[in-house]
Amino acid sequence: MRGSDSVLTVAEMRAAEQALIDGGTSVDELMQRAGRGAAEWVWRIASGRPVTVLCGPGNNGGDGYVIAQVLHERGLDVVVVAPIEPRTDAARNARGLYRGGMATSGEGRRGAVLVDCLFGSGLTRPLSDDLLALLGGLAASHGQAVAVDLPSGVESDSGAQLNDGLPRYDLTLALGAWKFAHWTMPSSAAMGARRLIDIGIGDIGAAASLSARPRFEPPAPDAHKYRRGLLAVVGGAMPGAALLAAQAAMRAGAGNVRLLADHSHPATPAALVVSDARLDEALGDERIGAVLAGPGLGRDDAAKARLAAALARGGPLVLDAEALGLLERQVFTRETLATPHEGELAKLCETYGISAQGKRAQARALAEASGLTVLAKGPDTVLCAPDGRVRLFAPGPSWLSAAGTGDVLAGIAASRMATGLPAFEAAEQAVWLQHEAARIAGAAFIADELAHAVKPAYARFL
Template sequence: MMLPLADLLLTPDAMSAVDSAAAASGIDSYGLMEKAGQAVAAAALRYFPGAIRYVVLCGPGNNGGDGYVAARALQQTGTTVRLFHLGDPQQLKGDAARAFADCPIEGEAIGGYLPQAGDIVIDAIFGAGLSRPVPDDIAAVIARVAAAGIPVIAVDLPSGLDGRSGQVLGAAFRAMRTVTFMTRKPGHLLLPGRELCGELEVFDIGIPGRIVRAHADDLLAENTPAQWYAAIPSAGAETHKYKRGHLIVFSGGPNATGAARMSAMAGLKAGAGLVTIASPPDALGVNAGLLTAIMLHAVEDEASLRAWLADRRLSTFVLGPGFGSGEKARQFCLALADRHLVLDADGITAFRDDPQQLFDAFAEGPTRLVLTPHEGEFGRLFPDIAADETLSKTDKARAAAARANAAIIYKGADSVIAAPDGRALINANAPPWLATAGSGDVLAGIVGGLMAQGAPAFEAAAAGVWLHGLAGQHAGKGLTAEDLVAAVKPL
């Protein structure tokens, strides 16, 4: 499926290559800058018509060029415009120099800007063209603007934000709106970048789609149904419960059974035809008293599990929620190495001392393992990857997926789902109130339920994360895990 240009994600380097290729093809690059600056000016007038003055902060590159165009366009409408520049604008090159020459407003050094009530700041200092911490004088301006509560419109990206990783490079503006061009960048979706961008507008300045797509990362996108819907089995008129798969969720002991029940019910709600809780014998009574649609099977130890696994129809498992992180978790996980497994919570932590043992068990054949680590768990399984500050969250998830031959759900408010083949999706539909006890158990169950129906590991993981976010939206603020399960709907 060919995604609309606005749905693609291009790194800053890739977008620079697009700009160069557009210019090389004969397209008037200054005309593109003119359209970009005019779009910024239009956004300022549309969303902040009551501004007493528009304050345009221009940097030393093409982002600053967009700012000079925007300043000129705003002045032509009769508004009050103040212009501040970083460095000597007489040293500008190329299109940015032309934009400066065409701007009739005399500017001042950026360090002299003092916010006033009624200001609207247009941040055209760095955009995506920054890969090092912001200079001290710009950090001081950012601090003054924040302290005064002045609304900011960012051009491309808030200055100080890394467009590749979404991380802050020392200091960054918190924009109320961001206007970017042609496509989004990963930093528009990854946190904290997503929050710092405010409302995001993607404006088409006229670069041909063929040029943009030629430089796009086809393996990276936002997590939406367009990325996986075709791979998720749908129920037909002839479907019955045995065709919709059998999911098994392992329970902890008698004092730790609730997490497994949450996962099991989520798997059932996500569409699995049958769901069984595999319970220690001493927890059977607790589980039996609280189960209705979920079946129950006693599994005491590795030997009893392996005997049960003689039934090859048992293909998909969730291990970890409330299970305990000791030797038993490791034994059970390794016994399931030829099945489809969602390894969550305690199941992940069980391999903190020897993660390679886990990776080796699932190394051969198609991807059948889904790992769901949050930040701490990710660091336990992949300590070197987690510690590499040169990598974005997307980079880390991809590296981990390749190492583990697993689909990785690197959890958080900006969960990244990655596959061993390099595919990666950034999720953006999760409301903040999903951060509650039991939420991860529900996610594991949804993913397991989709895998039980035959969805491939990566697509099940991506769809599960998206459905989990959708359920959180429907359940609303103040949700509990029980509310979240009740809100889970199948595709």
């Protein structure tokens, strides 16, 4: 894992900074690195226009004084609004080096860019009413807003908004490493673009990281349809969802996709093989590289029997939709991916007796308790492995909030697993493929269009 990919808790970030300090880098030098790196972004955005920097009492406020001094040296109209005096040595030192304008309130101050350095990643309590009003007023009187490290009023580890009515930002500048709040709803929705400022923190062996864009390889010169991977999709009472998953899977890398269903459907594409053989016999094909069960499965006794057959087969398995609601508590020792939305994740946690709160904590606890690789999907997607690895993702297009897109995601992930990838890597690639397909499909797409867009999306990763 590259250091820049790491997503750190507050405690991990403090430990990483302390390691730099123990190695001879002073707190003041770290503040200069952070502030000067952030100032470069503010300088570009301001484009010569007035800037207001809101500074709090801690080291995040100290970063703000450094930013303001850089902009002052470059001739910008910059004013620091500091409602509270600095309370750390480094912040006081940075304040002492600042030579520009100062104010204790935002009264009458207007400008092009507000830089929020009021509070950073250590905040765990709501902003006071007066500070919330100050922040909101300044945001309203400036054309753009930039948050340094995190927007004030956001809890770093959970992504919770500690106050109602927090402003929205055009840009958030993470200092040193990503924090969980940068990629976790609801706070991430208000952060605008996100950029990382390097202050010298390397790879500290963190369990969590931001997913990096994958690269695919074309089939080997001697490949054939079975060597590329045979995926079996277990159909059920509602054929549409299974067909969606199969159509996406056909375009996501597997050489052969087979729908195991009692009957075909008028919308079944000619290239999709439909087998109406007894399910246990159909699943006995040793060439099958992975099985997908869940989309359109239903919840009746027949669905339970079909799920039981998929579970009994062995080998790589993807569980989605109705399969997750029917699943009984067990421990998985083979490569098995579960792709729950938030409601299905809550039901699985109930099944496994997990009391954790929040999507990431629930997904991680479920993976550890069940042996499942858990892809908890939604506007903020998190991937957790049984060994403790965690991946977070940049958000996909909001048009993905439509019926059937989860079936498409499951089909993509199952296709990647059928090619021989482990569940964790297959799921990670599936998220990227789904997001790219959504961009290609454009606005107001339906799931069928998303499934067809998987093909050009795949080409972009070669």
